[in-house]
Amino acid sequence: MKKNHSLLKAILITFLIFVVLSWFIGGGLFYKGTFYKADSSSALGLGDIFSLPFQAFYLFAEYGIIFLIIGGFYGVLNKTGVYHNIIKTIAGWFGKKKNLAIILSSLLIMTFESVIGSSILTFVLIPFFAAILTELGFNKKRVMFATVGAMIIGSFASLTGFGGIINYLLEISKKSLLKVRIIIFFISAIIMSVTLILKDRRDIDTEKMEFKYEVGSKKGIALVIILIIFMMIAIIGVYNFKDYLGIGFFANLSEKLAKVKVFNGVTAFGSWGVKDIAGLMLFTILVISLTYRIKFSELVEGFKEGVKPMIRVSFYATLAGVIFMYYYNSDTGYNFIDKIVNSIYSSSSEYLAFKTALATPIYTVLLNNQLFLANNVAAILVALSTNKSTLAASGLSLQLMSGISNLIVPTSYILMAGLAYYDISYGKWLKYIWKLLVVFILIAGIIILA
Numbered sequence: 001m002k003k004n005h006s007l008l009k010a011i012l013i014t015f016l017i018f019v020v021l022s023w024f025i026g027g028g029l030f031y032k033g034t035f036y037k038a039d040s041s042s043a044l045g046l047g048d049i050f051s052l053p054f055q056a057f058y059l060f061a062e063y064g065i066i067f068l069i070i071g072g073f074y075g076v077l078n079k080t081g082v083y084h085n086i087i088k089t090i091a092g093w094f095g096k097k098k099n100l101a102i103i104l105s106s107l108l109i110m111t112f113e114s115v116i117g118s119s120i121l122t123f124v125l126i127p128f129f130a131a132i133l134t135e136l137g138f139n140k141k142r143v144m145f146a147t148v149g150a151m152i153i154g155s156f157a158s159l160t161g162f163g164g165i166i167n168y169l170l171e172i173s174k175k176s177l178l179k180v181r182i183i184i185f186f187i188s189a190i191i192m193s194v195t196l197i198l199k200d201r202r203d204i205d206t207e208k209m210e211f212k213y214e215v216g217s218k219k220g221i222a223l224v225i226i227l228i229i230f231m232m233i234a235i236i237g238v239y240n241f242k243d244y245l246g247i248g249f250f251a252n253l254s255e256k257l258a259k260v261k262v263f264n265g266v267t268a269f270g271s272w273g274v275k276d277i278a279g280l281m282l283f284t285i286l287v288i289s290l291t292y293r294i295k296f297s298e299l300v301e302g303f304k305e306g307v308k309p310m311i312r313v314s315f316y317a318t319l320a321g322v323i324f325m326y327y328y329n330s331d332t333g334y335n336f337i338d339k340i341v342n343s344i345y346s347s348s349s350e351y352l353a354f355k356t357a358l359a360t361p362i363y364t365v366l367l368n369n370q371l372f373l374a375n376n377v378a379a380i381l382v383a384l385s386t387n388k389s390t391l392a393a394s395g396l397s398l399q400l401m402s403g404i405s406n407l408i409v410p411t412s413y414i415l416m417a418g419l420a421y422y423d424i425s426y427g428k429w430l431k432y433i434w435k436l437l438v439v440f441i442l443i444a445g446i447i448i449l450a
Contacts, residue, residue, distance in 0.1 A: 006425040007316050010410035014365070015053075015322050019044045027334035028342055030376065033383025035342040038334035052325040057318050059325065062274045063413055064318035066120055068307050069278050074127050075306020076285045076299060080292040081216020082223055087128075089220075091135040098136050102143075103193045105129045106150040110192065113154030114185060117161020118238040119370070119414050120274055122151050124281070126421070134209040140422045141432050142199055143209065148418030149407070149433070150192060155370065156403025156440065157181070157188035162370055164244035166395040169378035174244060176392040180447070184400075187443065195436055209422065212305075222291050230284045237272035237280065310421070317417040320410070324368050337366045341380070349385040353393040356381065357448050360401035361409075368411045373402055393448075400444040407437055 027042025028035055044052075057064065077083040094101040109129060113122045126147045133143045155162045159181050160174075167176055241247040254268040267276045289299045341359045345352075360377065367373040381394050406412040410426060419429055 006427055007410070007416055007419055008319070010426040011316070011319055011322060011416070012053075014410050016049075018323055019049055022336050025336035026339055027336050028339035029334050030338050030342070030380060033379040033381075035338065035347070036334075037339075042334040042336060053319065053322050056322040056325045060318045060321040060413070062278075063120075063321070064314040066274050066278050067123075067310050067314040067317055067417060069281050070124055070127070071306040071308070071310030071313070072303035073124075073281050073285060073306065075302040075304065076288060076294070077223070078212075078214050078306070079294050079298055079302035080218065080220075080223055080288060081214050082218050082220035082292075084213035084215055086220045086224065087131045087135055087213075091132050094136065098138070099197055101136055102133055102138060102146050102196055105133060106146040106192055106196060107189055109147055109150040110154040110157065110189060113151045113161060114157055114159045115161055116235060116239050117155070117158060117163075117165060118277075119151065119155070120277055121234055121238055122154070123148075123414065123417065124234075124277070126151075126418070130209060130422075131211055134211060138208070140207050140209055140424055141428065142196065144418055144422040144424055144429070145199070145432065146196060148414065148421075151418075152403060152406045152412075152414065153188055153192055153440075155406065156400055157185040158399055158403075159185055160244050162374070162402070163396075163399050164240075165371070166374050166378065166399055167392075168240075168243050169374055170381060170391045170395050172388050172392050172395070174246065176388070177396050180396065184443070184447065188440075191436070191439060191443075218292060223288065226284065226287055226291065230280065234272075234277060234280055236269050237267070237276055238270075240270035242270060312423075313417050313420040316420040317413045320368050320413040320416040323366055323411050324372070335366075337362060345380060345384060347384070349387070349390060352381065352385055352390050353397040353448050356394045356397040357401050357444070360398050361405045364402055364405035365409050365411050368409075368413050370402060370406075374398065397444075397448050400447065404437065404440050404444060407433060407440075 023043045027038035029038070030036075074083075091101070109122065109125060112125070113119065116122070129147050130143050133146060138146075158164070159178070163181055164174065167174055236250050241249070242251040250269040254270070257263045257266065258268070267273070285299070285303070288294070289296075294302070340362055344355050344359045344362075346355075356377065360373070363373055363377060367376060377398050378395070381391055381398075385391055385394075406415055408415075408430060410416065415429075419426060
């Protein structure tokens with residue numbers, strides 16, 4: 001925890017700034033896209049300063065728990081004795097072509113997030129790719145950028161993931177601005193790949209992640225098959241194929257399974273959340289332990305060993321929701337962010353995409369979850385306009401500016417989780433990413449104003 005004190009400072013300073021601003025800016029509330037001005041003060045007091053951080057851990061407990069389970073999951077993988085062999089084998093495929101490995105890894109993660117749009121499920125892959133890239137000798141900052149950074153860029157260049165959710169909420173065609181999104185995706189992929197190569201030439205940092213492995217004599221093919229099946233089920237669970245792509249097979253399958261008693265209580269495919277991913281991971285741990293005959297005591301030991309390095313990840317991912325508690329926990333629901341956002345939109349559909357570009361970064365600091373953000377902004381957009389092309393352009397603006405904001409805002413739970421996992425200070429990350437950030441802002445500006 002001591003090494004990452006900058007993360008704690010960044011979150012708490014941001015929170016205190018919000019406390020101060022709440023005394024000088026009046027409050028308001030958006031409800032179903034309509035703004036209501038506060039008739040009483042929405043200022044935060046001393047009680048809020050001390051209570052809201054604790055309440056964040058209560059509300060966002062599932063986010064903290066899922067990161068612990070991810071750690072435990074990899075701890076059990078290590079207990080099989082074959083996990084390191086898999087990592088070494090994959091790293092060995094590239095030989096001296098290290099840059100090819102890191103570019104392919106980043107593109108895979110970016111594509112996965114762009115298409116599927118589940119940050120938690122994407123984060124499940126992060127330790128795996130981190131282990132491969134560390135095995136190849138890359139330092140922490142480059143691996144952070146190639147994994148968590150690629151995930152965030154994937155939401156910026158979303159095709160059917162976050163972008164599909166936005167289109168669904170705006171009730172516009174699944175194919176709205178799809179060609180533009182494809183162009184953005186490829187431009188982003190090229191920029192990310194070039195950045196990784198340039199960083200390789202200029203970066204002299206040698207600080208790397210540390211992984212401890214257990215080595216056994218068993219074969220790893222069974223583990224590979226189990227992990228592939230796990231990921232396939234998880235994708236089917238979290239991705240709404242019916243609403244986003246018009247494929248109803250898995251939704252129909254869910255309806256049939258719901259009629260079987262053994263599947264009582266199982267969430268329908270396409271609507272899985274954090275708890276469902278966690279449940280699948282725990283079930284997969286059981287399957288792995290039975291397949292590799294891991295004793296219960298070893299299973300518990302492996303899980304505990306995997307959890308330890310994820311404790312600080314869990315802490316910061318949860319604490320990142322402290323400002324959202326200001327929005328969620330208000331007795332009246334009034335807050336000054338909604339008032340600022342209302343002043344930007346000014347109850348007019350004119351220049352709606354540009355206004356959304358201004359409002360989204362402000363809202364992103366408050367609403368640290370993309371689903372919360374998309375729901376709130378989409379409700380405002382639908383209330384202001386019924387023009388499908390205007391809504392499509394505004395939805396794309398929301399997508400782009402959300403991705404950019406999540407690269408730097410200290411209330412992004414994914415960013416904070418990534419920095420905590422790699423033990424990188426917030427200041428070092430800003431220094432590492434700022435030039436790329438400027439490039440993406442320019443790209444977004446050109447697209448939004450075009």
